[in-house]
Amino acid sequence: MENIKVIAFSLRDEEYGLNIDYVQSIERLSPITRVPNVPSYVKGVINLRGNIIPLIDLQSKLNLGQVEYSESTRVIIVKFEEIELGFIVDKTSNVINIPSDAIEAAASSGFNTDHFEGIAKYEGQLIILVNLKEIIKTEANESDVED
Amino acid sequence: MDLNNYLEMFIEESKEHLQSINDELLKLESDSTNTAIVNEIFRSAHTLKGMAGSMGFDDLASLTHEMENVLDLLRNSKLTITSEIMDVIFKCVDLIERMVDSIESGGDGKENVTEVVTQLKKIQNPNHTELVSASREVAATAEFVLDEFQATVISEATKSGMNIYQIKVSLDTNCVMKSIRAYLVFQAAEELGELIQTIPTVEQIEEEKFEDSFTLLMLSERSSQEIHAALINVSEVREVIVDERTGIENPEMANSSATVESEKVESVNRQQNKEDSNVAKKKQRSKSIRVDIDKLDQLMNLFSELIIDRGRLDQIARKSQLSELTETVEHMTRISTDLQGLILNMRMVQVEQVFNRFPRMIRDLAKELNKKVQLVIEGSETELDRTVIDEIGDPLVHLLRNALDHGLETAEERAATNKVEEGTISLKAYQSGNHVFIEVSDDGKGINREKVLNKAIERAVVSEAEAKTLTDQQVYSLLFSSGFSTADKISDISGRGVGLDVVKTKIESLGGLITIDSTPGNGSVFHIQLPLTLSIIYAMLVKVEEETFAIPFNSIVEITTADENQVTTLQGQKVIQFRGQVVPLVFLNEVLQVPPTNASVDKQQQFIVIVRKGNQSRGIVIDSVVGQQEIVLKSLGGYLTNLPVISGATILGNGQVALIIDSNQFF
Numbered sequence: 001m002e003n004i005k006v007i008a009f010s011l012r013d014e015e016y017g018l019n020i021d022y023v024q025s026i027e028r029l030s031p032i033t034r035v036p037n038v039p040s041y042v043k044g045v046i047n048l049r050g051n052i053i054p055l056i057d058l059q060s061k062l063n064l065g066q067v068e069y070s071e072s073t074r075v076i077i078v079k080f081e082e083i084e085l086g087f088i089v090d091k092t093s094n095v096i097n098i099p100s101d102a103i104e105a106a107a108s109s110g111f112n113t114d115h116f117e118g119i120a121k122y123e124g125q126l127i128i129l130v131n132l133k134e135i136i137k138t139e140a141n142e143s144d145v146e147d
Numbered sequence: 148m149d150l151n152n153y154l155e156m157f158i159e160e161s162k163e164h165l166q167s168i169n170d171e172l173l174k175l176e177s178d179s180t181n182t183a184i185v186n187e188i189f190r191s192a193h194t195l196k197g198m199a200g201s202m203g204f205d206d207l208a209s210l211t212h213e214m215e216n217v218l219d220l221l222r223n224s225k226l227t228i229t230s231e232i233m234d235v236i237f238k239c240v241d242l243i244e245r246m247v248d249s250i251e252s253g254g255d256g257k258e259n260v261t262e263v264v265t266q267l268k269k270i271q272n273p274n275h276t277e278l279v280s281a282s283r284e285v286a287a288t289a290e291f292v293l294d295e296f297q298a299t300v301i302s303e304a305t306k307s308g309m310n311i312y313q314i315k316v317s318l319d320t321n322c323v324m325k326s327i328r329a330y331l332v333f334q335a336a337e338e339l340g341e342l343i344q345t346i347p348t349v350e351q352i353e354e355e356k357f358e359d360s361f362t363l364l365m366l367s368e369r370s371s372q373e374i375h376a377a378l379i380n381v382s383e384v385r386e387v388i389v390d391e392r393t394g395i396e397n398p399e400m401a402n403s404s405a406t407v408e409s410e411k412v413e414s415v416n417r418q419q420n421k422e423d424s425n426v427a428k429k430k431q432r433s434k435s436i437r438v439d440i441d442k443l444d445q446l447m448n449l450f451s452e453l454i455i456d457r458g459r460l461d462q463i464a465r466k467s468q469l470s471e472l473t474e475t476v477e478h479m480t481r482i483s484t485d486l487q488g489l490i491l492n493m494r495m496v497q498v499e500q501v502f503n504r505f506p507r508m509i510r511d512l513a514k515e516l517n518k519k520v521q522l523v524i525e526g527s528e529t530e531l532d533r534t535v536i537d538e539i540g541d542p543l544v545h546l547l548r549n550a551l552d553h554g555l556e557t558a559e560e561r562a563a564t565n566k567v568e569e570g571t572i573s574l575k576a577y578q579s580g581n582h583v584f585i586e587v588s589d590d591g592k593g594i595n596r597e598k599v600l601n602k603a604i605e606r607a608v609v610s611e612a613e614a615k616t617l618t619d620q621q622v623y624s625l626l627f628s629s630g631f632s633t634a635d636k637i638s639d640i641s642g643r644g645v646g647l648d649v650v651k652t653k654i655e656s657l658g659g660l661i662t663i664d665s666t667p668g669n670g671s672v673f674h675i676q677l678p679l680t681l682s683i684i685y686a687m688l689v690k691v692e693e694e695t696f697a698i699p700f701n702s703i704v705e706i707t708t709a710d711e712n713q714v715t716t717l718q719g720q721k722v723i724q725f726r727g728q729v730v731p732l733v734f735l736n737e738v739l740q741v742p743p744t745n746a747s748v749d750k751q752q753q754f755i756v757i758v759r760k761g762n763q764s765r766g767i768v769i770d771s772v773v774g775q776q777e778i779v780l781k782s783l784g785g786y787l788t789n790l791p792v793i794s795g796a797t798i799l800g801n802g803q804v805a806l807i808i809d810s811n812q813f814f
Contacts, residue, residue: 030802031802031803033694033796033803033804033805033806034694034742035783035787035790035793035806036738036739036740036741036790036792036793036806037739037740037790037791037792038787038790042787044804045783045787045796045804045806046804047455047798047802047803047804049448049449049452050447050448050449050451050452050798051448051781051784052781052782052783052784052796052798052804053784054783054784054786054787081785082785083784083785083786084784084785084786085784085786136786
């Protein structure tokens with residue numbers, strides 16, 4: 001049976017998971033430079049060891065509202081194909097192994113399915129698995145529209 | 148041994164050798180008696196052959212070997228150089244180049260070499276065909292290059308008692324359909340035994356690419372008389388010479404003894420040339436290593452991190468007022484400044500890398516167009532950033548082709564206008580300040596102003612009224628507008644309707660400029676201005692509210708201040724008067740949606756950065772000026788693309804990111 005390794009993190013009081021294959025590193029929040037004329041969930045860019053990385057506030061991207069950043073706020077640096085960016089999340093917990101049969105398709109639970117791959121049941125918790133490809137793709141489309 | 152590790156090295160070095168062969172061949176063309184040049188070519192070819200052989204690219208090795216044989220005859224004065232020989236060698240070099248390219252792109256480096264090999268062989272033995280009919284010995288040595296499979300077939304067959312024959316068939320000189328006769332000969336031969344190979348190849352014979360004789364290699368149980376009788380019966384066959392071959396059973400042996408022999412010759416020659424080869428070696432051996440450009444980029448990134456840390460250390464040192472710490476930080480600052488210069492320098496490459504492929508191109512093109520031309524190259528030692536070098540080749544190719552195709556007249560036309568028959572195209576590079584200039588000029592007929600204008604009006608690029616007011620420069624620059632071609636017919640050379648607009652776009656994407664000057668009857672000059680490097684630029688750091696932005700220096704004309712009352716409006720657009728000119732204002736805080744802070748209450752005086760594009764100006768309104776600085780240009784990555792007004796970002800001394808303003812977008 002196959003396991004999926006995900007990085008678990010929280011947004012508000014909900015638990016989310018991101019496939020570890022896409023994750024480059026987890027960073028503390030560093031000073032952000034605002035970028036003009038971008039969607040509001042794009043918080044700006046940071047300098048990550050000499051590379052410029054755009055940051056997305058995942059909470060506002062997923063329409064969960066916005067909270068103040070705290071000591072526990074982290075940035076998950078992901079790389080999908082050639083695109084590198086960082087997700088701002090409330091806090092990261094740990095890396096967990098989820099058996100693939102413990103994942104339920106997001107569609108069957110009847111909520112906005114675009115951004116999610118599925119829901120994993122893990123030790124009594126529900127973890128929402130983020131669909132990175134969709135999140136990045138819709139970004140590009142939306143900013144195109146704004147142009 | 149895993150050859151893949153060496154593949155890259157092999158490709159790089161092969162290319163170097165090919166380039167040097169090309170260069171030397173061009174020299175040889177103008178100085179055909181100079182055996183030192185032939186020696187130089189020979190050495191490169193020999194090295195190339197050796198490398199290809201040891202990498203297992205046998206086709207490449209054997210083709211180079213044939214070329215080497217010809218060169219060997221040339222340098223020993225057994226042959227004199229003719230333009231035909233040069234052409235064949237050039238063709239051969241092209242083929243080798245294609246093979247190397249194929250290997251580079253992951254292919255097997257195989258090309259159809261038969262034609263060139265035959266030509267090379269013909270050079271080595273020009274009397275080949277005549278000699279064969281004259282003497283049997285020579286006929287027997289006509290070279291069949293057997294592959295392994297054929298060799299095995301032959302050795303197996305001879306073991307089982309078959310004979311191997313080399314048969315030379317000559318057709319009547321006035322035979323009309325040679326290929327059909329040849330086909331009949333093949334048919335007759337196939338009834339008698341098995342055909343192994345033919346010279347020229349069957350395909351070539353079918354296409355009638357042979358004089359009036361061809362040679363077959365065949366296996367048969369029959370006697371040579373029987374074969375002779377059968378083949379001579381085909382009508383219009385003038386002569387059949389059947390030779391029984393014995394020496395061919397073991398082709399490997401024959402081959403290796405031949406190579407031993409040629410190796411021996413080489414070593415003798417090498418001894419002869421020992422002295423001048425030593426000289427040449429000393430000259431060429433500059434100590435260098437190849438570094439992947441990505442590694443340099445990485446080094447640069449790491450280095451900018453170091454600079455940021457240095458900045459922090461500097462602050463800490465100042466606060467702590469420990470003299471030892473301060474001294475150390477100062478020392479570190481000096482060293483890192485030197486280091487920065489060095490790293491930037493490492494990315495610089497001489498334009499020679501691009502320029503050196505042009506002489507060959509011009510030569511071929513001139514031949515094709517039947518024009519006489521001399522290419523003069525100056526300043527090939529000028530250095531440019533590697534990233535620019537990689538991009539500049541194509542536009543230059545286009546401009547040179549353009550100069551040769553449209554700029555220069557034919558020899559007759561030139562003679563008619565009292566010019567020397569041989570035209571001159573010159574390619575010149577030089578550095579000035581933070582820019583490198585490249586000029587492509589020709590002494591041809593120049594640009595026909597009227598023709599350009601008529602075309603522009605015809606294509607609705609300008610209106611007739613506008614056309615009357617244009618300066619010469621403006622007219623010439625119409626050539627860069629898209630879809631514009633002044634050539635009466637689109638020629639193959641200038642690239643099927645792709646115009647100069649592509650060149651202009653490319654140059655501008657490199658942060659450069661291109662302009663044209665022309666004098667009717669005396670030729671035209673294309674000026675290209677390029678930034679020294681794409682990764683480091685001079686910029687003015689400015690502040691809007693609390694945010695810092697960088698404005699590239701090359702578009703800035705001046706920085707000025709203006710009082711509130713100097714700003715007036717024209718049709719709602721805020722403008723100032725600056726040196727007698729009305730300059731529209733761009734408020735950066737509005738364009739960039741900078742959130743206002745409390746500190747912005749008192750704004751009696753405004754800083755205005757005057758930027759220019761062409762002959763238009765804009766004033767960018769900012770809050771304060773931080774200062775000028777060299778900044779490292781960074782891309783915003785694949786996620787944030789096509790941002791308005793922002794062209795990239797840079798990292799400041801405090802580790803923060805500042806966005807770079809693309810002031811061209813304000814126009």
